[in-house]
Amino acid sequence: MRPSVLVGVLLAAVIGLAHAQTAPTDSAKKGDSPTPRTAEQITFKDIAPLLTKYCTKCHGGEKPRADLSLEKYQDDDQVMQDRKVWEKVLKHVRAREMPPQGRPQPTPAEIDLLTGYVATQLARVDCTKERDPGRVTLRRLNRAEYNNTIRDLIGIDFQPAEDFPADDVGYGFDNIGDVLTLPPLLLEKYLAAAETIIEKAFANRETRLRILICRPGPDLSEEDCARKILEHFATRAYRRPATPEEVARLMRLFDLARRDGDGFPTGLRLPLQAVLVSPHFLFRVEMDPRPANPRAPIDPNTVRVLNDYEVATRLSYFLWSSMPDDELFNHAQNGTLRKDGNLEAQVRRMLKDPKAKALVENFAGQWLQIRNLKTVQPDPGTFPTFDEALRAAMQKETELFFEAVMKEDRSVLDFLDADFTFVNERLAKHYGIAGVKGDEFRWVALTGGPRGGVLTQASILTITSNPTRTSPVKRGKWILENILGTPPPPPPPDVPELEDDKELTGSLRQRMEQHRVNPICASCHQRMDPLGFGLENFDGIGAWREKDGKFPIDPSGVLPGGEKFDGPAGLKAVLKAKKEDFCRCLAEKMLTYALGRGLEYYDKCAVDDIVAALVKNDYRFSSLVLAVVQSDPFQKRKAGQGGR
Numbered sequence: 280m281r282p283s284v285l286v287g288v289l290l291a292a293v294i295g296l297a298h299a300q301t302a303p304t305d306s307a308k309k310g311d312s313p314t315p316r317t318a319e320q321i322t323f324k325d326i327a328p329l330l331t332k333y334c335t336k337c338h339g340g341e342k343p344r345a346d347l348s349l350e351k352y353q354d355d356d357q358v359m360q361d362r363k364v365w366e367k368v369l370k371h372v373r374a375r376e377m378p379p380q381g382r383p384q385p386t387p388a389e390i391d392l393l394t395g396y397v398a399t400q401l402a403r404v405d406c407t408k409e410r411d412p413g414r415v416t417l418r419r420l421n422r423a424e425y426n427n428t429i430r431d432l433i434g435i436d437f438q439p440a441e442d443f444p445a446d447d448v449g450y451g452f453d454n455i456g457d458v459l460t461l462p463p464l465l466l467e468k469y470l471a472a473a474e475t476i477i478e479k480a481f482a483n484r485e486t487r488l489r490i491l492i493c494r495p496g497p498d499l500s501e502e503d504c505a506r507k508i509l510e511h512f513a514t515r516a517y518r519r520p521a522t523p524e525e526v527a528r529l530m531r532l533f534d535l536a537r538r539d540g541d542g543f544p545t546g547l548r549l550p551l552q553a554v555l556v557s558p559h560f561l562f563r564v565e566m567d568p569r570p571a572n573p574r575a576p577i578d579p580n581t582v583r584v585l586n587d588y589e590v591a592t593r594l595s596y597f598l599w600s601s602m603p604d605d606e607l608f609n610h611a612q613n614g615t616l617r618k619d620g621n622l623e624a625q626v627r628r629m630l631k632d633p634k635a636k637a638l639v640e641n642f643a644g645q646w647l648q649i650r651n652l653k654t655v656q657p658d659p660g661t662f663p664t665f666d667e668a669l670r671a672a673m674q675k676e677t678e679l680f681f682e683a684v685m686k687e688d689r690s691v692l693d694f695l696d697a698d699f700t701f702v703n704e705r706l707a708k709h710y711g712i713a714g715v716k717g718d719e720f721r722w723v724a725l726t727g728g729p730r731g732g733v734l735t736q737a738s739i740l741t742i743t744s745n746p747t748r749t750s751p752v753k754r755g756k757w758i759l760e761n762i763l764g765t766p767p768p769p770p771p772p773d774v775p776e777l778e779d780d781k782e783l784t785g786s787l788r789q790r791m792e793q794h795r796v797n798p799i800c801a802s803c804h805q806r807m808d809p810l811g812f813g814l815e816n817f818d819g820i821g822a823w824r825e826k827d828g829k830f831p832i833d834p835s836g837v838l839p840g841g842e843k844f845d846g847p848a849g850l851k852a853v854l855k856a857k858k859e860d861f862c863r864c865l866a867e868k869m870l871t872y873a874l875g876r877g878l879e880y881y882d883k884c885a886v887d888d889i890v891a892a893l894v895k896n897d898y899r900f901s902s903l904v905l906a907v908v909q910s911d912p913f914q915k916r917k918a919g920q921g922g923r
Contacts, residue, residue, distance in 0.1 A: 321396040323355045329393050333378050333385055345768040359400060362880035369397045370765050374860070375840025380805050401883060411881040412582060412915035416456030418563045418875050421446040423641055424454065425561075427601035427634075432516055434486045435479050439472040450877040451868065452645050454596075457876065473555035477548050490551070491544060501543055505533050509550055517559040518602055519588040519611075529553060563596065563875075565589050567918050581918035587611040589916075590622075594908060597873040598629045600637035626905055630685060643681040646761060646868050647733060649674055651742045658746045662820045664709070672706040673738040673821070675720055680733065683722075690898040691865060692858055695762070696732040696851045698725050709737060709822055729816065729823065729847045734758070734854075737821030743811075744819035749827075751791065751811025758810045762854060764864030767803040786830035788812060809836030813850030858898075862890050866903065873907050885910040 330349050337343070339350040349368075352358055358365055371377040373394055378384060385393070420428060422440040430436040444465055449455035480486045490512060493504040509529045513521035529550040536546035554560055565585065570577060585593070591607040603611070607625065610616040616625070629635060644650045652674050657665045679701040684693050702723055707715035710730065712723060725731050733739055743753040760766040791808055815834045818824050825832055834846040844853050854861065866889040871878055878886070889906040896902035907913060 319399060321392065321399065323352070323358060323396075326393050326396050329385060329389055333383060333389075337378075337382075355400065358397075362401060365397050366401065366880060366883070369394055369401070372397075374763070374765055374857075375838070376765065376806050377839075380839055401880070406884040406887070409582070410884055410911050411879075412911040412917055413874070413876065413879060413882060414917045415565065415874055415876050417565075418454070418456035419459040419461060420561055420563070421453050421459060423637070424596060424600050427599065427637060428560075429476055431601050431604070433476060433480050434489060435476070435483065437479065439476055440468075443468050443472075448645075450871050452642075452872050452875075454600075454641070454872065454875050455877065469556050469561060473552040476555060477551050480551075481544070481548065487544070491547065502530075505543070505547060506530055508547060509533070509554075512551060513554050513557075515602070515608070516554045517557070518563075518592045525559075563592060565916055567916070577918045579918055582915055583918070584915050587614055587616040590914065591616055593873070593913060594625065594629070597908070598626070598638055598904070599632070599634040600641050601634060622908065623905055626908055627901060630688075630901060630904065635685065636682070638685065639678050639682050642869065642872050643678065646865075646872075647677060647681075647739065648742055648757070648761070649677050649738045652738050655742055655744075656746055657741065657744070657820050661747045662818070664822075665820050668705050669709060669737075669820070672703055672709075672720075673736070673741060675703075676701050676706055677733060677736050677738045679720055680736070685900050688899050688901045691862065691893065691900055691903060692855065692898050694733050694865075695854050695858070695861060698731060699723065700725055700730065700736070706737070709820075711823065732851060734762075734814065734851065735817065735821075735847055740814065740817045740821035741819065747819070748787065749811075749815060749817070749819050751787070751808050751815060752804070753811070754814050755807030755809070755811035758854070759807060761868075762864060763857060763860050764867060765806075765860075767807060786833075787827055788815075788833055805839055809838055810850065812836050813844060814847060816846060859890065859894070862893050862898070866890050866893065866907070869903060870907050870910065870912065874912055882912055885912050 330352075335348075335350050338345070338347050340348075343349075347364065347367075352361075368377075372390060375390075422443050422445075425440040425443070426436075426438050429439055444462060446453040447458040447460065449458035453459075480490055491508055493499055493507055494511065495503070495507060499507065506526060510521050510526045513525060513529060517525075532550040532553055533546050536549045537543075541548075558564065567577060567581075567583065588611045591603040591611045595601055595603040595607060606628075607616070610621055610625070615621055630638075652670060659665070680697075681694075683689065683699075683701070684691065699722055701720045702710065702712060702715055703718050703720045704715050705718070707713075707723070715721065715723065729735060739757070740749075740754070743757045744750050745753075756767060791804070813834055813836050815827070815832050816823060816825070818827075834850075835844065836850070837843050838853065842853055842856075844850050863886060866886050867878055870882065870886065870889065889903065889910060892906035893899075893903050
């Protein structure tokens with residue numbers, strides 16, 4: 280009977296809560312340089328000839344390249360209706376990645392005209408009126424968040440979500456509300472986990488006493504004491520004060536257990552389990568206020584400031600992947616979280632806390648994609664020195680490096696290049712660093728060598744390689760996606776992989792040059808390949824080499840904008856010159872992770888502010904986190920589209 284009671288509690292509550300949260304989450308003459316004018320004076324008619332001259336031959340017709348047609352746009356309104364498209368146009372033209380090499384190139388004045396128009400239009404629409412903070416979907420705790428929350432709620436760290444179904448990934452992260460579904464199998468896992476968790480809690484005397492403490496004192500009746508225990512537990516589990524109605528429902532389960540003959544402590548097990556399968560625990564819920572007239576729809580343009588409990592919850596799951604601690608709860612209860620500099624103080628405190636390791640594991644692990652390291656399988660014949668100890672050391676280096684930037688509040692530009700890293704004897708030997716003994720990791724200086732920054736760490740170099748060789752394409756794509764924020768489109772389905780094209784011969788560079796003679800491949804490969812070849816001195820597991828088999832390594836490259844470089848040092852110099860692009864990419868990644876939703880066009884202004892704050896504060900890591908936390912999308916919420 281009791282499992283059926285819990286099933287009913289969970290299903291009814293999920294259905295009701297999901298229902299309450301419903302929401303659909305004159306032009307320049309041909310060949311002449313345009314006449315200088317202010318950006319506000321430029322209209323679509325001014326840039327239309329440029330699109331015809333440089334763009335629509337590829338991005339037009341029945342089969343436009345990358346499924347992007349620019350022929351359909353005729354005026355400013357149509358451009359603004361597809362802001363996402365034009366943000367991509369702006370990124371690629373600014374980076375001199377479009378038009379691709381081999382195509383007619385616009386003059387600097389023409390580039391300024393086009394980018395000035397798009398940037399001004401986007402800024403005019405997005406930033407000069409009240410900002411749209413967006414709306415975060417009702418979001419289920421993912422497996423890491425569930426484990427950490429149970430640890431901090433109960434006081435037992437035993438990974439109950441280990442056998443839960445894997446969480447889906449959206450926008451590069453596994454904490455995105457739109458993809459965190461609730462399949463029937465997971466419902467069963469929640470019910471079983473709740474029973475196991477409470478059993479383990481009651482089996483441990485210290486944990487049991489902490490849960491069952493009756494805070495008004497020994498003079499309370501048994502019923503009053505049970506109510507106090509359940510109210511306190513539900514308040515912490517729901518991450519906001521439990522309502523009298525919620526406590527009353529839990530008390531009915533306690534009464535049911537007592538009628539079945541359970542004693543006082545045992546009778547609390549059923550309602551405590553019910554708390555752990557409540558959607559208010561399993562989901563991060565931000566309920567919008569109901570209109571005075573219950574039949575009236577919610578104004579979809581309503582924007583509200585989140586309350587302190589909601590901000591504390593967003594903050595704790597952002598930095599700790601877990602529930603708020605007592606200090607955050609106290610500020611929320613007293614309404615002081617955003618007063619007298621408390622919010623900044625809490626952010627700095629939380630970044631220094633050991634629980635901030637979750638930001639390393641869950642944000643850095645997915646941004647840098649080092650989670651993929653556990654699944655890569657370098658060919659043992661090609662790379663006989665690769666083993667599990669080296670795999671673990673690779674991951675540990677990158678995690679310790681990110682943690683050092685975070686804990687020491689270093690510049691985020693250290694991710695591009697740095698004069699230090701962390702190694703143990705196994706990894707030091709792999710890198711050719713002398714004088715390091717033992718399994719313990721330690722800080723080492725990097726001077727005069729090719730290493731420095733995440734690009735040259737073995738973890739990144741290994742996950743961007745194939746089992747038997749390096750992959751300049753994967754490495755270049757990784758840089759475009761995670762450093763510059765300009766990911767290429769997916770490859771056409773009918774183009775063979777390099778290994779499958781038997782007509783290609785010579786060195787890897789020569790074979791790839793033959794491969795991209797195909798015009799379908801050329802535009803993207805011209806962006807990716809040079810970046811990847813800059814790292815070609817590192818083999819498929821990140822060890823330094825001078826030759827690829829019998830062929831000498833040529834690590835030089837020329838980017839679409841004409842920038843030339845040679846080797847890892849030259850590549851890093853080019854990327855550091857694009858530090859604003861990197862900062863924007865990092866800001867977008869971190870804001871996406873912090874919000875648990877993909878960014879929309881209206882988030883551009885918030886990203887602009889975050890980047891500006893980062894630059895103003897010498898690129899310090901804390902300034903990035905603080906700017907994210909203080910942004911409108913993090914602090915505010917838009918109502919649903921006509922929901923009740």
